Amino acid sequence: MDTVKSINKGYGKVDEAEDLALKRKTRKRLFLIGVSVVVLVSILISSVVAVAVHSRKNNSPNPTPSSVNELTPAASLRTVCSVTRYPASCISSISKLPSSNTTDPEVLFRLSLQVVVDELNSIADLPKKLAEETDDERIKSALGVCGDLFDEAIDRVNETVSAMEVGDGKKILNSKTIDDLQTWLSAAVTDHDTCIDALDELSQNKTEYANSTISLKLKSAMVNSTEFTSNSLAIVAKILSTLSDFGISIHRRRLLNSNSFPNWVNPGVRRLLQAKNLTPNVTVAAYGSGDVRTVNEAVERIPKNGTTMFVIYVKAGTYVENVLLDKSKWNVFIYGDGKDKTIISGSKNYVDGTSTFKTATFATQGKGFMMKDIGIINTAGPEKHQAVAFRSGSDLSVYYQCSFDGFQDTLYPHSNRQFYRNCDVTGTVDFIFGAATVVFQGCNIRPRQPLPNQFNTITAEGKKDKHQNSGTSIQRCTISANGNVTAPTYLGRPWKEFSTTVIMQSVIGSIVNPVGWIAWNSTLDPPPSTILYGEYKNSGPGSDVTQRVEWAGYKPIMSDDEAGRFTVATFLRGADWLPVMGVPYQQT
Numbered sequence: 063m064d065t066v067k068s069i070n071k072g073y074g075k076v077d078e079a080e081d082l083a084l085k086r087k088t089r090k091r092l093f094l095i096g097v098s099v100v101v102l103v104s105i106l107i108s109s110v111v112a113v114a115v116h117s118r119k120n121n122s123p124n125p126t127p128s129s130v131n132e133l134t135p136a137a138s139l140r141t142v143c144s145v146t147r148y149p150a151s152c153i154s155s156i157s158k159l160p161s162s163n164t165t166d167p168e169v170l171f172r173l174s175l176q177v178v179v180d181e182l183n184s185i186a187d188l189p190k191k192l193a194e195e196t197d198d199e200r201i202k203s204a205l206g207v208c209g210d211l212f213d214e215a216i217d218r219v220n221e222t223v224s225a226m227e228v229g230d231g232k233k234i235l236n237s238k239t240i241d242d243l244q245t246w247l248s249a250a251v252t253d254h255d256t257c258i259d260a261l262d263e264l265s266q267n268k269t270e271y272a273n274s275t276i277s278l279k280l281k282s283a284m285v286n287s288t289e290f291t292s293n294s295l296a297i298v299a300k301i302l303s304t305l306s307d308f309g310i311s312i313h314r315r316r317l318l319n320s321n322s323f324p325n326w327v328n329p330g331v332r333r334l335l336q337a338k339n340l341t342p343n344v345t346v347a348a349y350g351s352g353d354v355r356t357v358n359e360a361v362e363r364i365p366k367n368g369t370t371m372f373v374i375y376v377k378a379g380t381y382v383e384n385v386l387l388d389k390s391k392w393n394v395f396i397y398g399d400g401k402d403k404t405i406i407s408g409s410k411n412y413v414d415g416t417s418t419f420k421t422a423t424f425a426t427q428g429k430g431f432m433m434k435d436i437g438i439i440n441t442a443g444p445e446k447h448q449a450v451a452f453r454s455g456s457d458l459s460v461y462y463q464c465s466f467d468g469f470q471d472t473l474y475p476h477s478n479r480q481f482y483r484n485c486d487v488t489g490t491v492d493f494i495f496g497a498a499t500v501v502f503q504g505c506n507i508r509p510r511q512p513l514p515n516q517f518n519t520i521t522a523e524g525k526k527d528k529h530q531n532s533g534t535s536i537q538r539c540t541i542s543a544n545g546n547v548t549a550p551t552y553l554g555r556p557w558k559e560f561s562t563t564v565i566m567q568s569v570i571g572s573i574v575n576p577v578g579w580i581a582w583n584s585t586l587d588p589p590p591s592t593i594l595y596g597e598y599k600n601s602g603p604g605s606d607v608t609q610r611v612e613w614a615g616y617k618p619i620m621s622d623d624e625a626g627r628f629t630v631a632t633f634l635r636g637a638d639w640l641p642v643m644g645v646p647y648q649q650t
Contacts (some may be wrong), residue, residue, distance in 0.1 A: 067185040090112045096210065122397040146296040147527070155181075155290060174294045178250070180285040180325040182216045188283055196340045204264055208257035208280060214389055214427065214455065215253040215291070218246045222294070240298060241531070241635035245457065245499060245643045248530035249477035252497040254288045255526045255558075260417045267389050276463050282544075283472040287620040293525050298528035312596055340397075344377035352377060357385050358398075358408060375471055376436060377424060384410060387456075391428035398436040401431040401465040401486065406438045409632075411446035413465070418471060422453035431456040433464050444490060444513045450474045461485055462645045468493065469512065475500040477532070481636055483645045488544050492522035494534065495557065501535045501630050508544035509573060519580065520545070521554030523561040528592065531564030536626040538648065541604065551579045556589040556615075564628040566622070568597035574604035577610045578618075587612050598625035626650065 063468065088095035100481040133141060142154035156162050157175045162173055174513035189209035193202045222243050261277045345352035354360050354373075360374045364387070371393050378399040385392060385406060398404025408423030412415045424438045431454070442449035451468040454461075457478035464535045465486040466473045472489035483500045487494060494502075509518040520541065523534045534554075541553075554563050578597070581589050591614035597607060598620040607618035617624065626632055630640065631649040640647055 090106050098501045110613070120315070133165055135165050138167060138169060139515055142167050142297065145300040146293040147529075148293055151289045152288065152293040155293075157285070169247050172223070172226065172296070172299055174290070174297065175219055178215060178219045178287065178290045178294055179223070181290055182212055183221070183286060185283045186212050188218065188280060192280060193588040197277060200264060200415050200417075201274070203415065204260040205276070205280070205418060207260040207417050207419045211253040211257045215287075217290070217389060218250040218253070219294070222246045227382070235605070238635065243298045244295065244531045244543075245479055245635070247291065247298060247454070248497075248499075248532055249457070250291050250526070251288075251295055251527045251530055252477040252524070252532070254284060254291060254418060255497070257284065260419055261416060263412070264510040276343055290563050291495075292529070295527060295529045298381035299531075309633060314399050320475060334384040339650050340373060340375065342373040344373075345375045345377065346381070348379040356383055356438075356478075357381050358383055360396075361385060361387055364391045364394055368393050369578040371430075373397075374549060376404045376406075380405040382407050384408045385425070387426040387428055387431065389427040390457075391426070391431075393430040394426075394428065395432040397435065398494070400435050401437040401463060402435075404435065405437045405439060408445075408451075409440060409442045410449065411440070411442035412448035413442075413446040414589075418450065419453070419474075419476075420473065421448060421471075422450040424451070425453040425455075426459070427455045428456050431459040433460075434462045435464065437465040437467065440472065441470070444469040444516075446565070453496075454478075454480055456480070460640065460645050463602040470509070471495060475534070479644070481630065481634060481640060481647065483647055489515060490518050490549075492519050492555075492557070494520060494554075495522040496534075497524040497526070497530065497532045498534075499532050499629075499633060499635075501537060501634055502539055503537050503630070505536075505539045506542045507536070507539055509541075509547055510544040511547050517549050517580070518551040519555050520552065521563050522557040523554070523563045524557045525562050526558045528560045530560070533564070533594070533628070535633050536563075536565045537567055537629065539568045540571075541565075541566075541568060541574060541602075543573040550575050554595075555580045555582050555594065556593045559590055559594050560594070561589070562594040564596045564598065564625065565594075565600060566590055566625050566628065568605075568618070569602040570600050570601050572588075572603040576604075576606065576609040578607070578609075579616065590614065591615050596620040596624065 073198070096100065096335065123458070139153055139156060146152045152504065156170060156173045158171050159176065161169065164170065173293060186209075189205040194206045196202065225239060225242055258281065260640045261281060264274070264277060299342040334542070344352055344354060344363050346357055346360050347354055357374075358378060360376075364372050364598070367390055369392075374394065374396040374397070383406065406424050410421040410423070412418055412421060423438065423440050426483050438452045439576045440449040440451040448471045449468055451466045451472045453474040453476055455476040455478055455627050457477070459480050461480070461482045465488075467488045469489055470491040470493065472493040475496040480500040481500045482500070482505055484504045485502070486506045488508045488510055490510055493509070494507070507520060509520060510517055521534055523531045524533075552575055553565055579595060581587050593613070593615035595613065595615060596617040597605075610616070610618045629650045630647055634640070
């Protein structure tokens with residue numbers, strides 16, 4: 063997120079043994095129950111083909127699952143690829159592989175994933191090689207972001223491949239598996255998009271960077287992997303709608319009044335989060351009464367790809383350091399003595415030469431991360447523009463009774479599934495931004511006074527591909543001023559073409575401008591109709607929707623069913639990981 067006047071995008075527990083076993087299992091075909099026959103095609107791809115044929119621009123009758131199998135290999139490939147945003151690249155890339163001469167759509171889907179991995183591997187070292195061609199630290203920083211994200215994208219696509227080969231090979235693909243596939247491929251799409259954002263940032267202060275040879279060379283090299291990843295995501299996304307067409311319910315609970323916890327957190331870890339006295343693996347104390355004096359020393363002790371919860375206790379104090387838990391740090395629980403007592407503080411920022419992605423005071427990327435009773439601050443101040451306090455790309459992660467404090471770009475839920483409960487978030491421009499599938503419940507969201515001539519925007523959601531399942535849901539939260547705020551304040555603005563944000567059952571203070579929302583670059587130019595923005599049963603003086611914006615993609619009064627799509631039960635895909643974490647939450 064850049065300043066208001068010059069905006070550019072600044073852009074369950076995990077078992078390693080099971081994860082490795084996934085890659086060793088031999089695939090067996092899944093079965094779809096047809097009208098009168100059992101079709102030897104997986105539910106996954108038979109559904110895709112059914113949707114694809116249905117959407118073809120001709121007058122042929124809707125196909126049955128059995129008629130799908132009658133397609134020739136070439137027709138099967140065209141049909142599968144017809145659901146994607148880039149059908150030409152889908153067909154050309156898969157048809158080059160020897161095993162593509164098949165009518166089995168499941169095989170074609172797997173080949174689409176192979177194409178993505180092969181392409182990403184071919185460009186994985188390019189950012190590092192390009193960095194050797196320049197002495198400019200700002201360019202090197204952007205290229206470093208891309209290199210890290212390429213590596214993450216490869217892992218996420220490989221994870222998708224592994225999920226197709228579970229158990230004894232006889233498991234019927236269900237809604238949870240489909241949700242996993244869509245989440246990981248959505249994250250891989252976001253990884254590509256964030257790299258582009260980091261390169262685009264280069265033009266903000268030095269216009270010659272915008273068309274630099276290095277930047278253009280990397281963007282050109284990314285075209286294929288970007289399209290191939292989108293193609294695989296589209297196939298999975300179409301499956302969801304087709305399963306629904308077949309009468310298989312994906313999301314069964316949409317009531318908005320029951321109180322329960324999503325399923326992703328089992329009772330054992332619930333007790334862990336709620337316990338008053340724990341025995342941590344490592345205790346951090348700034349004055350020497352623990353095992354180590356810094357959070358980074360504790361992070362160094364975390365085992366790679368840990369299969370059991372690794373607990374870090376950070377005693378009260380202010381720790382001035384930048385902390386990164388990379389993608390190998392699984393199942394980590396870090397807690398403190400309170401969000402106003404245990405503080406981790408940093409000051410990295412864009413103005414001083416760091417890419418937005420790397421400005422975070424604290425960043426986490428590994429699966430199954432939890433944080434409780436800790437405050438994260440970026441002290442760079444409003445003059446330094448983009449300065450992230452906390453960034454998360456951790457799938458199945460939970461943040462409970464924490465605070466995130468900064469100005470522009472405070473909190474960055476980058477990708478994957480995340481849940482924030484009873485947290486405080488303070489900032490100015492786009493201070494909750496990213497492309498995660500994220501729900502905030504019971505949080506205090508507090509805009510503060512920005513720079514002169516700036517306005518506040520609480521959210522800036524970054525969904526770029528229509529098939530991503532990402533979006534921001536703010537439920538039962540309180541939006542109020544942090545101090546004396548005279549600048550215009552808005553609930554958010556659509557950052558990307560398919561930006562998705564919903565605010566529901568929350569108390570909205572008078573600080574929010576009556577129009578509610580604002581377009582990305584101008585109050586005069588509406589965002590594309592492809593966005594999905596909405597409000598549902600909010601209260602407070604700022605909740606009046608009579609003067610709200612009139613955008614094609616905005617719903618000032620959502621129905622129960624529309625709002626139900628953004629509850630924990632539905633939006634976090636049942637969230638069967640949350641009960642494990644032990645955080646109180648409302649499922650609907």
